Amino acid sequence: MNKQIEKAEKVANGQRPIKRDRFVKLAGKKPGVDWALVERARQLLGLKGYVSNISPEVLDGPAVVAAYHSLWQVEKSFRMAKSDIRARPMFHHQRDSIEAHLTVVICALAVARHLQEATGISIKKLVQTLRPLRTVIIDVNGHELTAAPAIDADTQKILDQISSHTGH
Structure with missing residues (x-):
């Protein structure tokens, strides 16, 4: 996650071109780091979720x-x-x-x-x-x-x- 934050900061500082970086947000014409998204990602770090369209009665x-x-x-x-x-x-x-x-x-x-x-x-x-x-x-x-x-x-x-x- 730290590497992704570093990439977003480099984009925000103009040191790296915009790609599909995870924590980059575009505010107007200038890119920046989406710190709210960074914080949410930190809170979810280590958690893994599974989604299924099968009811719990059939598959718990x-x-x-x-x-x-x-x-x-x-x-x-x-x-x-x-x-x-x-x-x-x-x-x-x-x-x-x-x-x-x-x-x-x-x-x-x-x-x-x-x-x-x-x-x-x-x-x-x-x-x-x-x-x-x-x-x-x-x-x-x-x-x-x-x-x-x-x-x-x-x-x-x-x-x-x-x-x-x-x-x-």
Whole structure:
């Protein structure tokens, strides 16, 4: 906070250009330090508040704080989604397209999290291991030939873990 006050004082003294400094106020044409805001910030120093639109009957205060503290997992999932699944940005302009895209992304994240919990393996490792597995059906003059992938023991163990968690 002291650094922010120093920046505001430098702006007020003309030693620093006006940027988006926290405690700077414009009184007329001359910038100054907003000392009332500085005092209010000092009174609130060390306090942290949480705001939720969920009623306390549904999610009480400690549960709101716990949910906030678990946000790192969601953020981690989105970082994983971009890099490990090789997701590219999508540019949608209509509400239906945006909502559909978000639905697909959230579903993919839910599946990825489920697979991680079922196997204990990172999604990056799962994608690297399972992506090459492809079954190919070849049609030669009306005769279908199926070429199944070669599955090593480690990959089969992963598939078995997934199957045991899905009930299939």
